[in-house]
Amino acid sequence: MYDAPVHVSERIHHRTCPFCEATCGLEVTLDGDRVTAVRGDREDVFSGGFICPKAHGLKELHEDPDRLTTPMIRRDGELREATWDEAFEEIDRRLSPILEAHGRNAAAVYIGNPTAHNLSFLAYNPVLLRALGSQNVYTASTVDQMPKQVSAGLMFGHLLSVPVPDLDRCDHLLMLGANPLVSNGSLLTAPNMRGRLRGIRERGGKVVVVDPRRTRTADEADEHHFIRPGGDALLLAAMACTLVEESLVDVGPLAEHCEGLDELCELVLDYTPEEVAPATGIAAEDIRRMARELAGAERAAVYARIGTTTQEFGTHASWLVDVLNVLTGNLDREGGAMFTLAAAGQRNSNGTPGQGRGVRLGRWQSRVRGLGEAFGELPVACLAEEIDTPGEGQVRALITMAGNPVVSTPNSRRLEQAVEGLEFMLAVDIYVNETTRHADVILPGPGPLAKSHYDLALYQLAARSVANYSPPALEYDGPAEWEVLLRLAGVVSGQGPDADVDALDRLVIDTLIGRELADPRSRVAGRDAGELLEELEPRRGPERMLDFMLRAGPFGDGFGADPDGLTLDVLERNPHGVDLGPHRPRIPEVLRTPSGKIELVPEAIVADLPRLTAAMERRQNGGMVLIGRRQLRSNNSWMHNLPALVKGKDRCTMLMHPDDAARLGLVDGGTAMVTSAAGELEAPVELTDEVMPGVVSIPHGWGHSAPGTQLSVASEHAGVNSNLLADETLVEPLSGNAILNGIPVEVVPAPVPAVAQIG
Numbered sequence: 201m202y203d204a205p206v207h208v209s210e211r212i213h214h215r216t217c218p219f220c221e222a223t224c225g226l227e228v229t230l231d232g233d234r235v236t237a238v239r240g241d242r243e244d245v246f247s248g249g250f251i252c253p254k255a256h257g258l259k260e261l262h263e264d265p266d267r268l269t270t271p272m273i274r275r276d277g278e279l280r281e282a283t284w285d286e287a288f289e290e291i292d293r294r295l296s297p298i299l300e301a302h303g304r305n306a307a308a309v310y311i312g313n314p315t316a317h318n319l320s321f322l323a324y325n326p327v328l329l330r331a332l333g334s335q336n337v338y339t340a341s342t343v344d345q346m347p348k349q350v351s352a353g354l355m356f357g358h359l360l361s362v363p364v365p366d367l368d369r370c371d372h373l374l375m376l377g378a379n380p381l382v383s384n385g386s387l388l389t390a391p392n393m394r395g396r397l398r399g400i401r402e403r404g405g406k407v408v409v410v411d412p413r414r415t416r417t418a419d420e421a422d423e424h425h426f427i428r429p430g431g432d433a434l435l436l437a438a439m440a441c442t443l444v445e446e447s448l449v450d451v452g453p454l455a456e457h458c459e460g461l462d463e464l465c466e467l468v469l470d471y472t473p474e475e476v477a478p479a480t481g482i483a484a485e486d487i488r489r490m491a492r493e494l495a496g497a498e499r500a501a502v503y504a505r506i507g508t509t510t511q512e513f514g515t516h517a518s519w520l521v522d523v524l525n526v527l528t529g530n531l532d533r534e535g536g537a538m539f540t541l542a543a544a545g546q547r548n549s550n551g552t553p554g555q556g557r558g559v560r561l562g563r564w565q566s567r568v569r570g571l572g573e574a575f576g577e578l579p580v581a582c583l584a585e586e587i588d589t590p591g592e593g594q595v596r597a598l599i600t601m602a603g604n605p606v607v608s609t610p611n612s613r614r615l616e617q618a619v620e621g622l623e624f625m626l627a628v629d630i631y632v633n634e635t636t637r638h639a640d641v642i643l644p645g646p647g648p649l650a651k652s653h654y655d656l657a658l659y660q661l662a663a664r665s666v667a668n669y670s671p672p673a674l675e676y677d678g679p680a681e682w683e684v685l686l687r688l689a690g691v692v693s694g695q696g697p698d699a700d701v702d703a704l705d706r707l708v709i710d711t712l713i714g715r716e717l718a719d720p721r722s723r724v725a726g727r728d729a730g731e732l733l734e735e736l737e738p739r740r741g742p743e744r745m746l747d748f749m750l751r752a753g754p755f756g757d758g759f760g761a762d763p764d765g766l767t768l769d770v771l772e773r774n775p776h777g778v779d780l781g782p783h784r785p786r787i788p789e790v791l792r793t794p795s796g797k798i799e800l801v802p803e804a805i806v807a808d809l810p811r812l813t814a815a816m817e818r819r820q821n822g823g824m825v826l827i828g829r830r831q832l833r834s835n836n837s838w839m840h841n842l843p844a845l846v847k848g849k850d851r852c853t854m855l856m857h858p859d860d861a862a863r864l865g866l867v868d869g870g871t872a873m874v875t876s877a878a879g880e881l882e883a884p885v886e887l888t889d890e891v892m893p894g895v896v897s898i899p900h901g902w903g904h905s906a907p908g909t910q911l912s913v914a915s916e917h918a919g920v921n922s923n924l925l926a927d928e929t930l931v932e933p934l935s936g937n938a939i940l941n942g943i944p945v946e947v948v949p950a951p952v953p954a955v956a957q958i959g
């Protein structure tokens with residue numbers, strides 16, 4: 201193989217790609233501060249050289265002239281460049297009086313998806329949120345995966361106890377509402393999904409995809425079934441019913457760790473394949489065969505993603521995925537659905553029996569609609585009404601962190617208007633986008649190569665245990681993101697704009713160490729706090745936190761060939777990452793339920809079953825429903841300003857089946873007017889039989905035509921914002937997740953613009 205030569209002035213930098221959950225290793229060639237090449241790192245212990253087209257966006261993001269490099273303050277209605285000191289003074293001047301006069305809940309926070317790939321945000325956002333003390337915390341989780349976290353929390357006792365398919369040892373994989381060949385995995389960190397899925401088939405196994413659209417992943421599978429949007433929970437319940445009816449339930453050694461098995465087997469009998477077939481669109485004999493094949497496979501896993509969580513039965517579907525994994529004896533088994541073991545940030549992993557406090561949901565409610573919190577956040581579908589509804593507790597200030605909720609959350613039009621009415625808005629962001637254009641202050645961050653990287657969150661969902669740390673490759677003359685977050689924490693806690701960041705950071709690490717030492721199950725229990733702190737010298741910031749978490753983590757006292765244990769020093773010496781091995785069974789140690797068992801019939805989920813039962817009666821009425829779709833060169837709303845990722849034909853189209861188009865008078869390349877209860881939009885029509893009849897698909901994250909943004913490339917490829925059609929009043933009741941798939945819509949040809957009359 202030909203290797204491009206590296207010129208004398210060039211240097212190679214290895215780092216983890218920050219763009220999606222796959223955590224691929226990159227080999228970046230730099231000439232000074234110029235990126236001359238981005239390739240896959242063939243020595244990366246996890247990705248082995250695999251990358252997708254988005255990786256090349258790293259160079260364009262680094263060079264993007266629209267990316268902010270200095271703080272911005274609104275003066276006389278315009279965003280103007282300012283110094284860091286001026287920006288913090290302005291924040292203190294505008295935000296502090298609001299908090300003082302109206303209380304902590306007067307400020308809301310929205311945290312966007314890119315923060316999940318950012319070490320500083322992951323480590324220091326909790327510090328800022330604690331300092332702010334507002335109950336109005338919103339994130340992208342409630343337009344995404346919250347139902348899975350709720351079901352995992354209720355079944356296993358922790359919001360991150362999400363089992364992932366053991367892809368490399370699995371013989372049968374059933375996937376619903378997931379398109380990992382395009383998303384590159386989600387709630388499942390595993391680079392090179394195509395290779396891993398092919399591996400299953402090459403081992404003689406089978407891959408089955410269930411989706412209202414025949415996706416790229418479906419094209420790679422042995423079998424694909426169209427399903428009516430929202431029908432996944434019924435399908436899974438009917439498969440469970442088949443297992444019970446045909447005596448195929450075999451829980452295996454898990455039996456002694458399960459609570460409610462008999463009740464579960466009784467409950468699912470209400471959902472026979474014959475009963476659910478009309479509502480799902482899948483024939484009863486196919487449902488029975490799928491259940492038999494799942495039960496008959498040597499090592500199998502059921503996996504479901506965003507199509508199943510952003511719909512009206514998201515928590516039921518998420519629960520039933522793991523119910524099937526349990527009933528077929530595949531949960532916590534090699535080759536099945538396994539609990540991960542992350543090197544950092546995963547507590548209580550030292551093999552002690554697993555009993556805990558479980559999860560508590562609904563500890564507070566949203567002011568206007570009374571929707572409950574989950575894991576410290578409220579449904580983002582409530583954000584607009586919390587801002588635009590006057591009264592005690594009204595949100596008057598908004599802080600966004602690497603987010604664009606005006607594009608990414610339901611009923612964009614209402615949220616946009618609400619944001620315009622805020623008394624103060626602060627954005628921590630690198631772009632002036634559709635949301636941040638309304639900000640009074642914007643604080644930028646370093647470029648993608650001027651910060652360190654460690655996937656604290658995503659390794660908790662990885663298909664095997666790995667750890668990879670990337671130091672910054674370039675200098676940055678502004679404050680690091682963690683310093684910005686601590687300085688903000690100083691402002692909101694009343695210390696003014698010049699809080700002592702080092703003192704705050706010392707408090708943060710002391711608290712982290714103290715919490716760990718207080719846990720009798722911790723690996724470092726009994727150690728001296730001062731001694732531990734000394735071992736971390738001279739590090740500070742997220743590196744100090746990460747080093748401590750690695751030392752206190754499950755590989756901190758040795759792994760593989762290294763008896764000394766995993767530290768940040770070890771990772772710095774291994775720029776291609778450290779492989780910590782495949783997963784091992786973790787039940788009962790991983791459980792944190794009060795019973796110490798797997799709760800198979802969580803009360804909240806069972807209480808909401810009548811709603812699912814009622815859905816069995818639904819029949820196709822000839823109406824259309826809208827679903828979203830993932831795209832390989834796009835990741836939510838924020839990568840559309842990178843030329844390499846938007847070039848070529850318009851990708852923001854509405855997919856429609858030719859039979860529907862013929863019936864409704866639409867043509868390929870024409871324009872459709874799409875109307876829902878929340879709003880309307882016009883979208884270009886793309887006819888394809890890859891979507892099932894009765895379904896149209898528009899990707900999310902587009903709609904970049906708003907004035908006042910600084911997105912010169914994205915605005916040339918604006919597309920339409922599908923969230924104009926999402927109804928913010930519709931949320932999944934157990935998790936508060938917005939319903940973004942299965943939205944009833946009316947689709948007609950768009951009116952032809954009137955031709956100007958001459959003469």
Ligand code: SF4
Pocket residue numbers: 217218219220221222223224250251252253254255384391
């Ligand atoms: S799959 Fe994800 S992590 Fe890998 S190169 Fe593409 S965007 Fe980056």
